[in-house]
Amino acid sequence: xxxxxxxxxxxxxxxxxxxxxxxxxxxxxxxxxxxxxxxxxxxxxxxxxxxxxxxxxxxxxxxxxxxxxxxxxxxxxxxxxxxxxxxxxxxxxxxxxxxxxxxxxxxxxxxxxxxxxxxxxxxxxxxxxxxxxxxxxxxxxxxxxxxxxxxxxxxxxxxxxxxxxxxxxxxxxxxxxxxxxxxxxxxxxxxxxxxxxxxxxxxxxxxxxxxxxxxxxxxxxxxxxxxxxxxxxxxxxxxxxxxxxxxxxxxxxxxxxxxxxxxxxxxxxxxxxxxxxxxxxxxxxxxxxxxxxxxxxxxxxxxxxxxxxxxxxx
Amino acid sequence: xxxxxxxxxxxxxxxxxxxxxxxxxxxxxxxxxxxxxxxxxxxxxxxxxxxxxxxxxxxxxxxxxxxxxxxxxxxxxxxxxxxxxxxxxxxxxxxxxxxxxxxxxxxxxxxxxxxxxxxxxxxxxxxxxxxxxxxxxxxxxxxxxxxxxxxxxxxxxxxxxxxxxxxxxxxxxxxxxxxxxxxxxxxxxxxxxxxxxxxxxxxxxxxxxxxxxxxxxxxxxxxxxxxxxxxxxxxxxxxxxxxxxxxxxxxxxxxxxxxxxxxxxxxxxxxxxxxxxxxxxxxxxxxxxxxxxxxxxxxxxxxxxxxxxxxxxxxxxxxxxxxx
Numbered sequence: 001x002x003x004x005x006x007x008x009x010x011x012x013x014x015x016x017x018x019x020x021x022x023x024x025x026x027x028x029x030x031x032x033x034x035x036x037x038x039x040x041x042x043x044x045x046x047x048x049x050x051x052x053x054x055x056x057x058x059x060x061x062x063x064x065x066x067x068x069x070x071x072x073x074x075x076x077x078x079x080x081x082x083x084x085x086x087x088x089x090x091x092x093x094x095x096x097x098x099x100x101x102x103x104x105x106x107x108x109x110x111x112x113x114x115x116x117x118x119x120x121x122x123x124x125x126x127x128x129x130x131x132x133x134x135x136x137x138x139x140x141x142x143x144x145x146x147x148x149x150x151x152x153x154x155x156x157x158x159x160x161x162x163x164x165x166x167x168x169x170x171x172x173x174x175x176x177x178x179x180x181x182x183x184x185x186x187x188x189x190x191x192x193x194x195x196x197x198x199x200x201x202x203x204x205x206x207x208x209x210x211x212x213x214x215x216x217x218x219x220x221x222x223x224x225x226x227x228x229x230x231x232x233x234x235x236x237x238x239x240x241x242x243x244x245x246x247x248x249x250x251x252x253x254x255x256x257x258x259x260x261x262x263x264x265x266x267x268x269x270x271x272x273x274x275x276x277x278x279x280x281x282x283x284x285x286x287x288x289x290x291x292x293x294x295x296x297x298x299x300x301x302x303x304x305x306x307x308x309x310x311x312x313x314x
Numbered sequence: 315x316x317x318x319x320x321x322x323x324x325x326x327x328x329x330x331x332x333x334x335x336x337x338x339x340x341x342x343x344x345x346x347x348x349x350x351x352x353x354x355x356x357x358x359x360x361x362x363x364x365x366x367x368x369x370x371x372x373x374x375x376x377x378x379x380x381x382x383x384x385x386x387x388x389x390x391x392x393x394x395x396x397x398x399x400x401x402x403x404x405x406x407x408x409x410x411x412x413x414x415x416x417x418x419x420x421x422x423x424x425x426x427x428x429x430x431x432x433x434x435x436x437x438x439x440x441x442x443x444x445x446x447x448x449x450x451x452x453x454x455x456x457x458x459x460x461x462x463x464x465x466x467x468x469x470x471x472x473x474x475x476x477x478x479x480x481x482x483x484x485x486x487x488x489x490x491x492x493x494x495x496x497x498x499x500x501x502x503x504x505x506x507x508x509x510x511x512x513x514x515x516x517x518x519x520x521x522x523x524x525x526x527x528x529x530x531x532x533x534x535x536x537x538x539x540x541x542x543x544x545x546x547x548x549x550x551x552x553x554x555x556x557x558x559x560x561x562x563x564x565x566x567x568x569x570x571x572x573x574x575x576x577x578x579x580x581x582x583x584x585x586x587x588x589x590x591x592x593x594x595x596x597x598x599x600x601x602x603x604x605x606x607x608x609x610x611x612x613x614x615x616x617x618x619x620x621x622x623x624x625x626x627x628x629x630x631x632x633x634x635x636x637x638x
Binding site: 153156157158160161164165167168169170172241245248249252253254255265268271272275276280283284287290291294295298 | 329337340341450451453454455456457458459462463465466469470477569570573574576577580581591592595596603607610611614615617618
C-alpha cells in the first residue's frame with residue numbers, strides 16, 4: 001500500500017507501480033517485532049545492544065572522567081586496582097591504566113570509536129557490495145562475470161589478510177582501517193545480494209516492470225532492491241560485529257586507531273605490557289565490553305535471520 | 315577435463331601476476347622508506363649512496379621490472395632491516411608458523427569433531443545445548459583478548475606455562491621444531507589453543523549440521539532397521555558420509571589459520587611469519603612485506619586450485635567449465 005502511495009506523485013509510471021506492487025506484501029511490523037522478541041536470547045541481545053549504544057552515545061555525561069583531557073589525569077593515580085580511590089578521593093570502579101586514566105571512562109569513550117568504525121565500515125561495505133551484487137544480477141553478461149570473479153577472488157582470501165594487505169599499502173590509521181574493513185567485507189554483501197536478486201529477478205513483478213519499459217535504474221532501486229533487503233540486513237548486522245572485532249584486532253596489532261582516541265582494541269593493547277605483572281584490569285574490562293558488544297549484536301542478528309527468513313514464517 | 319584444468323591454471327597465473335602488480339605498486343607508491351631507514355645524521359653524499367644501494371633511486375617501473383626479474387630467480391630483494399634476502403628471512407620463519415597452524419588444526423579437529431558429533435546425535439540433551447552455546451562464545455570472543463586471558467591465567471596467575479617464544483627446539487628435516495622437545499611443547503600449547511579456538515567452533519557446528527542431515531537419510535534408517543550396533547552406525551555410516559564437507563573445510567581453513575596466526579604470534583611472541591609481517595609493516599620493510607604478501611597470494615591461489623580439482627575428482631556433478 002505504501003509503495004503505491006509513494007509512487008503516485010504524478011509520475012507517468014504511477015499506474016504501473018500499482019501493478020508491479022503485486023509482490024507479496026511485507027508482514028506487519030508490530031507482529032514482526034513481537035515474533036522477534038519471543039525468543040529470550042533476542043531480548044538479551046537487544047538489552048545488551050541498547051546498553052552499549054546508550055553508554056557510547058552519552059559517554060561524556062555518564063563517564064566519571066574525560067580520558068582525553070590531560071588536565072583531569074593524575075600520574076599519582078596510575079595503575080590503581082579496581083575499587084581503589086584516587087588521590088582526591090574519587091573511586092575508580094574498574095581501576096586505572098598506566099597514565100592514571102579511569103578504565104571505566106576509557107571504555108565508555110572507546111566504545112564510541114569502536115561502534116563508529118564498525119557501523120561506518122559495515123554500512124559502506126553494504127552499500128558497495130549490494131550495488132555490485134544487484135548490478136551483477138540485473139545486468140548479467142560480462143558485467144556479471146567480471147564482478148563475480150572479483151568476488152570469488154576476494155572471498156578466497158581470509159579477511160585479516162585482505163585487511164593487512166590494505167594496511168601494508170596505505171599505512172596505519174583509523175581511516176585506513178575503515179577502508180581495509182570495507183575492502184575485506186564488501187564481497188560478502190555482493191554475493192548475498194546477487195543470490196537473492198537472481199531469485200527475485202525471475203518473479204512476475206519484475207517482468208511486469210520491464211515490460212512496461214520502466215528505466216533500468218528505477219526497476220533496480222524501486223522494485224528489485226526492496227525485495228532483496230531482508231537477507232542483506234541480516235548480513236549487515238552480523239558484519240557490524242565482525243567489523244568491530246576486526247578493528248579491535250588491527251588496533252591491537254598497532255595498525256589501527258590513534259593513541260589520542262583509543263578504541264577498545266587499543267585499550268586492550270595498552271594493558272598488554274602490564275599483564276605479566278598481574279595488572280589484569282587494564283586489558284580485562286575493555287575485553288568484556290568488547291565481548292558484550294559483539295555477542296549482543298550476534299544474538300540480534302541470529303534472531304533477525306530467523307524472523308526475516310520467509311522459510312521460517314508460519 | 316584437461317582443457318578446463320589448463321584454463322583454470324592460466325587464470326590462476328593471471329591472478330598471481332595481477333596481484334604482484336597491485337601489491338608492488340601499492341607498497342612502493344605510498345610511504346617513503348628512505349626517511350625511516352636512513353640515519354638523519356648522514357650527509358647528502360652518504361644518503362645518496364645508501365639510496366643507490368637499496369635501489370630506491372630507480373624509476374618505479376624499473377624497480378618493478380627488476381623485482382619481476384628477481385622473482386623469476388626466486389628473489390624478492392634484500393630486506394632493508396635484516397640486510398639479507400627477504401625470502402630467506404621469511405622462509406626461516408615458516409616452520410614456526412606451520413607448526414603452530416598444524417597444531418591448532420589438530421586441536422580443532424580432536425575437540426570439535428567429537429563434540430559436534432555428540433551435539434548432532436543427541437540435540438535435545440542439556441549437554442548438547444551447552445556445547446552449542448559454548449561454540450557461539452567461541453565465535454564471538456575476540457581471539458587476541460582470549461590469548462591475553464590465557465597468558466593471565468596460565469602464565470601469570472598459575473605459572474604453569476610460559477607465555478613467550480618457542481622454547482627449546484630440535485632439528486628435524488633441516489628445520490627447527492618446538493614440538494619435539496618438552497620445553498618447546500609447553501611453549502606451543504597456549505598459542506595453539508588460542509589459534510584453535512575459532513576453528514574448533516567452526517568444525518563443531520559444521521559437524522553437527524552434517525550429522526543432523528545424514529541421520530535423516532534412508533541408509534541410516536536402513537542400518538538401524540537391520541539391527542546394526544549403534545557404534546557401527548555412527549562410525550561407519552554417519553562419520554564416513556560426514557567426512558567430505560569436513561575435510562574440505564579443513565583444507566580451506568588451513569590457509570586461513572596461517573593468515574590468522576598473525577594475531578596469535580604477536581601476542582605470544584612466537585617468532586613466525588605473522589610476527590615478522592607486523593614488524594615489517596611498522597618498519598616499512600618493503601621487500602619483506604611484498605614477499606610475504608606474494609607468498610600468501612600464491613598459497614591461497616594454489617590452495618583454491620587444488621580444492622577445485624579435488625571437487626571435480628570427488629564429485630562428477632561439479633563441472634568446472636560453468637561460470638564461477
